Amino acid sequence: MAYAQLALALASSASLAAASLLLPENRYDSAVLALAIFTMSMLCFLIAFSGKLDALRARLGRSQEKEQQLQALLDHSPAALILLNKHFRPIYTNQKFHSLSGISDDSVPDTADIERLLSLISEETRQRIRSTIEQGRSWEGELHIQLADREEYVAAVASATKDEQGNIEHYIFSCEDISENKAIANRLFVREHYSVLTGLPNRQLALKNLQRTIEQQGEDASGFAILHLDLDRIRFINDSLGHHVVDRLFRETAERLRRCINDEQLLAHLGADEFLIILGEGSCSDEASIFAETVLSKVSERYLIDTNEINVSASIGISQYPDHGRDAETLLRRAEAAMFAAKGKGGNQFSFYQAGMSSQAEYRLETESQLRRAIERDEFKLHFQPVIELGSNRLVAAEVLLRWHNNELRNPGPDQFISVAEECGMIGMIGEWVMINACQQAMRWRRAGLPEINIAVNISARQFEESEIVDTVRRALQQSGLPARQLELEITEGLLINDTPNLRQCFQELKALGVRLSLDDFGTGYASLSYLKRYPFDILKIDRSFVHDIDQSQDSVTLVNAIIAMAHSFGMSVIAEGVENLQQRRLLKDHHCDMVQGFLYTPALNAEAFSDWAKRYADVHEAQHI
Incomplete structure (x- = not known):
């Protein structure tokens, strides 16, 4: 202007x-x-x-x-920036540098401040940065800085500008605080690689550590051993005392195992009731045996959880590198196979891997894999065994038995695949398929002119745990049109140990539907008279183990007679299983047993064969009364 x-x-x-x-x-x-x-x-x-x-x-x-x-x-850059001359004297800094370094905004950092900050970085890292810059390249990396009250993680970039002669003129540093990102990454790593229940490395991290241990073995290394531990009979404890007790049992077991290992050994929680221990380099078979015996002793000590005193044992499988495998997956699989071998001998012992053991573990995995496709492939078939009323000799019921036609597994029996289905969580789906198809088959027989008979379906304890059994029964009755009075649910004694209000409510809802409840295999499990009084059973089934020698042992006669009298006193009907000859049938009838089933009449038959048998039996029965 x-x-x-x-x-x-x-x-x-x-x-x-x-x-x-x-x-x-x-x-x-x-x-x-x-x-x-x-x-x-x-x-x-x-x-x-x-x-x-x-x-x-x-x-x-x-x-x-x-x-x-x-x-x-x-000033608003997320990165802390500092420009230094060749003597490391600060020329420029932004606000983020002051907040990250802790140097006041009012003061200008000097060479001493820079040297103090650099002293927080290890000498090896400083040398690596200096060497990279002098070679005319930028250095990038993460720095871990330990401060008095906290630790910081910094993503840093260091570079230099040079004059026309190629001499360093300025240093430029860019640093970004990634402590929060690092903390999130660490939490994600822990969540992904550690057991939430026990805090131990999980299967994924255990395999990584095992493979790293293998890679560290030199040509002259003497090898090492791993132990695969599995707690015995955990399913029974879970059924009887519940998940919360089992979870605490796992945590206590993990703590006992921690006290057994040293700094050179690694402990991992593979999942559920399985643990892995990697012994140190040079651990021989004798050392592995002694260690396994120590672990078995510690695990078998009594557990006190709430008011429950629990005794647990374990089965341990041992494999050795390099004799039993040269990679982590093979070593772990063979240790698991050895564990199954120890469990097959009764548990509470250890076993070294031997050739051929893998077949059992691999067979189980293949069984699980095939089970997942069995329904869609229509591989399940229902068979039926008749139940005869002794007073009238009439066919009154049929017990449903599941058969699996799988050529790859050579048609495994229920004792081979039911436990696998329970463990892998498929028993609910399979049980619902059996229930619906059994009810529908009963209605087809009824429409075909067969006499009205009850259908008895076995129920797994896991189906009650999943709290879906009432809905499953309701759907099966609605879809088939079968009257509820014709459906019998057979329940094993082991379920009753887990005596909870939810279980009792489930029984009451089933009775409200109108179905009949049967206590299966009585005398082989853990039932007591209090359970018979507490639960509304209609039928008690005497296990075949009490019947097979009733015609040869007076003790068996006395025991069966007592069971029949006790059941009748509770208002229950009695079915004897496993009747194979006329003498057994006569004795049971003389002692007022209500119904029988067994090979005396016929083995279990498919639906068509059962229909033909039922017609012939009805004709014979009618002829005897003409």
């Missing part, structure tokens, strides 16, 4: 000087003419100079604005 005022003043002066030339007395005065010419020239120069100054002024304003924008950008 000052330049414009000056230009205006000069322009006014020039105008007055030019006007003076018009006066008659000045028209030919050379001095006045020169002055006018000079003034006009100055006027043109000043006008041009003023325009140039305005342009420079505008450019300066834009430069200052860009500088402010750049400063704002640097």
Whole structure:
């Protein structure tokens, strides 16, 4: 504005000087003419100079604005920035650098501050950074900085600028605080690689550590051993005391195993009731045996959880590197196979891997795999064994037995695949398929003219645990149209150990539907008279183990007679299983047993064969009464 005022003043002066030339007395005065010419020239120069100054002024304003924008950008950058000269004296720092370093915004960092910060980085890392920069490359990496009250993780980039001669002129450092990201990553790593229940490495991390241990073995290494531990009879404890007790049992077991290992050994929780122990390098078979005996002793000590005193044993399988495998998967699989061998001998012992053991573990895995596709492949078939009323010799019921036709597994029996289905969580789906198809088959027989008979379906304890059995029964009755009174649910004694309000409520809901409840295999499990009083059973089934020698042992006769009398006193009917000859049938009838089933009449038959048998039996029975 000052330049414009000056230009205006000069322009006014020039105008007055030019006007003076018009006066008659000045028209030919050379001095006045020169002055006018000079003034006009100055006027043109000043006008041009003023325009140039305005342009420079505008450019300066834009430069200052860009500088402010750049400063704002640097100050709000998530990265801490610092520019140092070749003597490590700070030339520039942004606000993030002060907040990250802890140096006050009011003070300018000096060389001592920089040296103090660098001292927090290990000497090896500092040498690596310096060497990379001197080679003309940028260094990038993560720095772990341990402060007095906390630890920081920093993602850093270090580089240098050089002069024309190639000498370092400035150092540039960019650092970003990644402590929070690192903490999240660590939590995710822990969640992914550690057991939430016990805090031990899980299967995934155990396999990584096992493979790393293998890779560290040199050509002259003496090898090492691993132990695969599985707790025995956990399913029974889970059925009887519940998940919360079993979870605490697992945690206590993990703590006992921790106390057994040293710093050179690794303990992992593979899942559920399985643990893995990797012994140190050079552990021989004798050392593994002694260690396994120690572990078995510790695990078998009594557990006290809430008010429950629990005795648990374990089975241990041992495999050795490199004799039993040269990779982690093979070693673990063979240790697991050895564990199954120990469990097959009764448990509470250990076993070293031997050739051929893998077949059992692999067979189980293949069974699980095939089970998952059995229903869609229509491999399950229902067979039926007749139940005969002794008083009238009439066919009154049929027990449903599941058969699995799988050529790859050579048609395994229920004792081979039911436990696998329970463990892998498929028993609910399989049980529902059996229930629906059994009820539908009963209605087909009824429409075909067969006498009205009850259908007895075995129920797994796991189906009650999943709390879906009532809905499954309701759907089966609705879809088939079978009257509820014709459906019998056979329940084993082991379920009753887990005597909870939910279980009792489930029984009450089933009775409200109108179905009949049967206590299966009585005398082989854990039932007591209190259970018979507490639960609304309609039928008690005497296990075949009490019946098979009833015609040869007076003790068996006495025991069976007592069971029949006791059941009748509770208002229950009695079915004897496993009747194979007429003498057994006669004795049972003499002792007032209500019904029998067994090979005396027929083995279990498929639906078509059972229909034919039932018609022939009805014809024979009718002929005997003509």
